[in-house]
Structure formats: structure tokens, C-alpha cells
Amino acid sequence: MSALPPISIEESNDPLATPRRVALVRPDTRPAVRRREETYVMTFPHLVVREIILFQVVTIALSIAALLFDAPLQGIANPTETPNPAKAPWYFLGLQELLHYFPPVVAGVLLPGLVVIALVVIPYARINLSAGPLWARGGPRLLAAITTAIVGVAAFAALFDCWPVAVPTLAVGVVMLAARGGERGSRFRRALAEVTLPEWIMTWFVIVASVLTIIGTFFRGPGWSFVWPWASFRSW
Amino acid sequence: MRAPTVGGVSAWLRETSVYRSIVRHGVADTNLNRSLVVMENLFLHVHPVKVRAKTLRLSHTLWLGGITIACTLILYASGILLMFYYHPSVPQAYRDMKELQFVVDDGLFLRNLHRWGAHLMVFAAFAHMLRVFYHRAYRPPRQFNWVVGVVLLLATLGLSYTGYLLPWDQLAFWGVSVGTNMVRAAPWIGEPFRFLLLGGHVVSENALLRFYVLHCVVLPVTLIVLVSIHIWRVRKDGGVQGPPEDDASSPSAGEQP
Numbered sequence: 045m046s047a048l049p050p051i052s053i054e055e056s057n058d059p060l061a062t063p064r065r066v067a068l069v070r071p072d073t074r075p076a077v078r079r080r081e082e083t084y085v086m087t088f089p090h091l092v093v094r095e096i097i098l099f100q101v102v103t104i105a106l107s108i109a110a111l112l113f114d115a116p117l118q119g120i121a122n123p124t125e126t127p128n129p130a131k132a133p134w135y136f137l138g139l140q141e142l143l144h145y146f147p148p149v150v151a152g153v154l155l156p157g158l159v160v161i162a163l164v165v166i167p168y169a170r171i172n173l174s175a176g177p178l179w180a181r182g183g184p185r186l187l188a189a190i191t192t193a194i195v196g197v198a199a200f201a202a203l204f205d206c207w208p209v210a211v212p213t214l215a216v217g218v219v220m221l222a223a224r225g226g227e228r229g230s231r232f233r234r235a236l237a238e239v240t241l242p243e244w245i246m247t248w249f250v251i252v253a254s255v256l257t258i259i260g261t262f263f264r265g266p267g268w269s270f271v272w273p274w275a276s277f278r279s280w
Numbered sequence: 281m282r283a284p285t286v287g288g289v290s291a292w293l294r295e296t297s298v299y300r301s302i303v304r305h306g307v308a309d310t311n312l313n314r315s316l317v318v319m320e321n322l323f324l325h326v327h328p329v330k331v332r333a334k335t336l337r338l339s340h341t342l343w344l345g346g347i348t349i350a351c352t353l354i355l356y357a358s359g360i361l362l363m364f365y366y367h368p369s370v371p372q373a374y375r376d377m378k379e380l381q382f383v384v385d386d387g388l389f390l391r392n393l394h395r396w397g398a399h400l401m402v403f404a405a406f407a408h409m410l411r412v413f414y415h416r417a418y419r420p421p422r423q424f425n426w427v428v429g430v431v432l433l434l435a436t437l438g439l440s441y442t443g444y445l446l447p448w449d450q451l452a453f454w455g456v457s458v459g460t461n462m463v464r465a466a467p468w469i470g471e472p473f474r475f476l477l478l479g480g481h482v483v484s485e486n487a488l489l490r491f492y493v494l495h496c497v498v499l500p501v502t503l504i505v506l507v508s509i510h511i512w513r514v515r516k517d518g519g520v521q522g523p524p525e526d527d528a529s530s531p532s533a534g535e536q537p
Binding site for chain 1: 314317331353397410413416437447464470482483
């Protein structure tokens, strides 16, 4: 910080010559004001060359993949012949798996809608901006609230027999509660104790979404029944 | 007389009046000209002239946004080539897949590249979003760019999904049928929106044409505009942010004597 230019104060009675400037630096100020003393390098060539190399690496990797693996192509579309199961692309299979448990309006509209809204509001919610470690502050009431939330979500999922949501929720919940009071434990426990509430929620979401997508992709066969991925049946 | 070298020829070329009318600055061997390379180029000027040295480290961003952009460029290039061989009609669309496979030189390679590039783009965009979240890079002043990023993720999914129908095979037809049936569940707007999307009540030739136009015109143009805003905002918001810096997260903390 020492390399920043010293603040100089000029005094004058001529407002046209020396305009008075009052600077109030707030946390949400423009980034230029927040610039810190750091080592800078020229964008060209340092960044541009790296971007070109990255593009080449991705191109080569995708070309090798395209030489080794062929894109799937089945028979011509036939509206009268429904494959069993009919699967959406992989990134929607988590949703399709949810559709197996919940009514369409919940699985197809409500839950994805909530996810999108939750993603959009992340930077505007105070909890995401000022959150410290989850258990750093707050006593028994926080513990009760968190426990209620975990059990509530898991119970709601279990109500619909949706174990791919209920089980990971409980698993994440147990780790979350175990992180309480870990400040003086091992390095791993100290790291867990540092996790903020938004990070717990996102981690929970990623785990649940991954479990649903993996089950939908690899473990679902005719009639959306549970099959092992190595069973002879393949839909894709 | 000395034989001309590559370096000599290119140096001479860059001093010609025609070249200098296109690129006004000289060889980028000074920091001034290196600045001009960025400032005087429509495409590079989304970048600042200088970047923080540590943002170039792999651990800072894992280059995930860059991988997504690289996929985008590869997909535009391979997609335009595929368009030369594709008719969005039934049953010609499916026959064109067979043409690509058996008749067109490197047709299958082109389709493979487009397919795997699309998968990587969806995956890299997700990973980029998670990286930004765990680095808390959505915090002020970057709030709005996070929102642009969420819209970009939805546009990416839309591109991938509309492209999924185009081969017009069983996989495409039923994949899209399953997905658009979910839309129907939305109260009030579900059924009209699905009709608008498909141009009918079932996935048909009309749906193929609509998905084709969305996939090749509407969504790619939307993506270009949004990506431009996204990268330009990175510059405006003070450059890419990597792992949270201890004292830097609050601007006043580090500046006190």
C-alpha cells in the first residue's frame, strides 16, 4: 500500500482553478477507485497469447474426441414408435428424474423456476455478501433453524419417495452440523468450520443435482425402472 | 543482395502504407504499441490494456470461461459448415445426417466436433459458474455480470437443446418431446408457450423449422451480444477475480495507514 501516491491537499479560494473534491469510498463503489497496488502486465502479449494457446488446446482436444467417438444417430424419427425410456439430453435428466417423483408442475416448472430465481438473486441477497463462517455467530437458535431446514427438506422429499434428494440432503446436513465447533479441530474440521451458509446451500444443490443427473443418465431403463449401468440395455 | 527472410518481409509489409492504413500502430515492441494493439482493435478492446499479473495464473480462474468461449468459437465455425449440408425439413434432415456420414468429406468429423463441443460448452459453463460462486466473484461490483452469466447459461442450454432436435432421429425426436411435455405443466402459459415453440401441438416439421431458426439465428446472435457484454463488464468491473483476497474484500481495510 505504501506505493500509492500520498494524498495532497491544495487550498485555494478560486473554485474554478481548484475544484473541491470530496471522496467517500463505499464498499459498492466503482472498481477503479478500489484499484490496489499490484504487479500489472501488458494484455498484449501476456493475456492474448495465453488465450490463443487455450483456444488451440481446446480445438485439439475436441478434434481428438471427434476422431475417436462418433456422435450418436439412431433411426429416423418415428412419432408412432416411442422408445422406452425416452430420455432428454443429459443436462435435463436431473429434471426428468425429479419428474418421476413429483407432479409435473413441481418438477418441471416450480423447482427449475426456483433454481433460476435463486441463481439470479445471489449477488443481491445480503446473506451472500456479508456471510461469515456459518457457525461463527448464532447460538442454539441458529442450530435449531438449520436442523429444521435440513429435516424439513429431507422430509418433503421423502414424502414423495424421492430418496435421491432426501439421502444427499441428510448426508450434507450431517456434515454441516458436524462442522459446528470445529474451529479447534484438525485441519479438515477447521476448513469445514470456515464454510458459509451460501456455500453450504450451493454445495448441497450441486450434490443433489449431480446425483439426480447420474441416476437419470446411467441407472434408468424401460418404464424409468432402476437398472444397473452395465446391464445390456442402452438407450443412448 | 541478401535473400529475403520471413521476418524481413513481414517487417517490410507492416511498414507499407496499405497495412498502416488498416493497423495504425507499428510493431508491438514497445509498451505504447502493445497498448495500441488492444485499444485500436474492436475485438481486443473488451480487454483492458494491462491486467493484474496474478490473474494469469491457472489457479485464479482455471480458464473455465475461456474454455467456454473457445467451445463457442469452434461451434460457430463447425455449425456454419454443417449448415451448408443441412435442410430443416422432414425427412431430408435425417438424410442429411447420412450424407454427412457417408458422402461429405469429413462430414462425420464435423458433426462429431459440433456434438462434443456442445457437451463441453454446457459443462464448462456450469463449471465456470461454480468457480465464480466459490470465489465469491459475484460480489459488488460484479453483481450484474453474474446475472448476465446466468442468462448466458440459459442461452447455452437453449442452444444445446434446440440443436438436439435437428438430426431428426429417434433420440432427437423423443428427447425434445419429453422436454417440451414438461413445459406443458406450467399453469396458464405452459400450453400456449409450447404451441409457440413447436408450431403445433406435437413435435413435427414445424417444430424442426422453428428449432432450426432458433438454433442458427436467434440464439447465436443473442449469445454474441451477451458474451460481448459479459467480457466487457469484466474489464469495467476491475478484471477477473480469483480466490477472495483477505484484505481486499473490503476496500477500506487495506488502505489505512
